[in-house]
Amino acid sequence: MTAPQVQVQAPLLQLNGITKVLKGQEEPRTILSGVDLTVHPGQSVAILGRSGSGKSTLLSLIGLFDRADEGQYFLHGNDITKLPERRAAALRSAEFGFVFQRFFLLKHLTAAQNVAMALVNGQGWSARRKRKQQVMDALEQVGIAHLAKSKPSRLSGGEQQRVAIARALVRQPRVILADEPTGALDTETGNLVVEVLLNTTRQGCGLVLVTHDHDHARKMGRVLELRDGRFN
């Protein structure tokens, strides 16, 4: 008789006791205080909270835009708390995909060129044909391959946000970090964007969604609320 195999899936990312203090003002202000968070592959997490509760700060720490003052950060079990900036840039490129409330598309580039921006970032170089294929696959994934040659000014808000999502997906990241991606969209378009993001979790991608919208939050696997720099 053999013992049943227990498959323990290692967390995609794990934050332990993360603290962030905002300095440079009259009195240092604690934005995050001992936050713990674990995200597994294919898991989606919604983070709710009022303005100033530290949602975006937490996302910027997860995305290696900034460093925590205290606590530990593990990615695939590796401690990356004090990663040098050069390696952090490489990790941002390889592991994370970012979607923001404003779409941040460069107006002088086409949709395809905006997506390709994530590939032309100095982290390796692939041939033009391969790049083009990757871009078209990403646009296909969000359902706007036919708009590849359109400039942002000719796209609707929902289409622009889907271009931004394609840009986040083009490098096939392990984690998608979305900071209020539906904030500038109407309800219907917002639902569509959330669906597109959720689709990525079905392919094993982790999703951390910062939102004010409880309806969208409920669609995620876990819902966490930040209040005064701590999860309730």
Place this chain on the structure above:
Amino acid sequence: MLSGKFRSALVIGGQGIRARKLRTFLSMVSLFLGVLAVVTVQAGAEIAERAMLTDVELQSGKDGTMMGYIPGEKGAPGIVEATLKGRADAVAMISSKAVIGEPGVRPINEGGMPFEYANRGGDYSGPSVYCDAGGVCQEQKPQEKKPDGQAIEVSMVALTGDIRPFKPFRPVSGNWLDFGSAPSLAPRIVLNEEAAKGLRMYRVPGEMMIEGATHHVSPQIIGVVQDGYGQPRVYLRLDELRTWMPAPAATSELDRFRGGGTGLEVYLQPGSDDLQQLLKAKLVGAGIEQNNLHFRVVNSKERMESQLKIMRLIFLGMAFLVLLIGVAGILNVGLATVGERVEEFALRRAVGMSRMLLAGIVLAETLLTGLLTAALAIGAGAAGLQVALMMFGSRFPSLQGTTFPWEAGVAGVIAGLLAGVLGGLIPAIRAARIPIATVMRA
């Protein structure tokens, strides 16, 4: 193979330039003037140096040539002629005087002066005194004054071979002396421009009286050259002259003092040391003092360069100031552009671009702008030179055949790159310092 970072910088830099054509153009305008100033100064200095060098070479000989001054006494002309006979690596020039025109008259330009100063009076009628080496002086008998007539006086230069490899005479009309053919009984002569001018201005008979010759000769004028001398000169083959002067003259000290007799110049190609030694040995053996044999290497370029250096530095300094204005233009536009592109740069860093590469992109844009401007300025400089040569080239013979100097092109490219780096460095550093969180707070 270019690295991914370098390619990314070029691709994104190119996109940035295309996206902001007007701004790029505006920053190019002031830089264009700066680079053009550098190109013009450099090209001007190079062309001036070459033109001056060409003019100096006409008189002094080409750089590196070994030049010898030999006193025309004790049979030296004959020794030199015999030693250099049939050699292509050395030529001797034997100078004396000749009068073309009516015999027995006072030439229009007595003394072989330029025709500009002829017939201006100022005849010296005082006593002529000669002092020997021991300091004993004695008055000479005044020469008999000849009646005025239709004749011109020229310096006559007899050549043992083709002098042009040593002195690049520029042809004006006709032909140069042919040293390969059999000697002609009627000497073929080539005039310099001043001598040709004399013959054009005055109707003189085609008869030539050569100092020390046995008979008057009827020369054949075969061409005119520019030789860099202001005095009238004629050139002819020494072997054709020998028909009329059979024995090499052994002139006295007195003749040399009076400016008569024979002046001897020898031109040797670089590396002809053996020939030089042989010539010296023969001349010393004939009784000429070693101290009177003067050989030197022509180094006109080195001398001229030191003279031109200060001028060039002054003009380059001025051009650099103009270039700085161009740099300020690029810097101004660069800083404004970085301010406008804060979100773009933050986003690029968010998607994995390093600070270094971001700075590289901004620098790539200014470098590409600088290079493009340099290419335009160099093109404008080269085109301007062609136009200037077409318009004024005929007035300055030394500029004939002038091409745009490559040194000016290199200076333009360096100026463009330098302006790109100086103008792009501060914007690049600013771009690299933009925090990524900017995109989160937007």
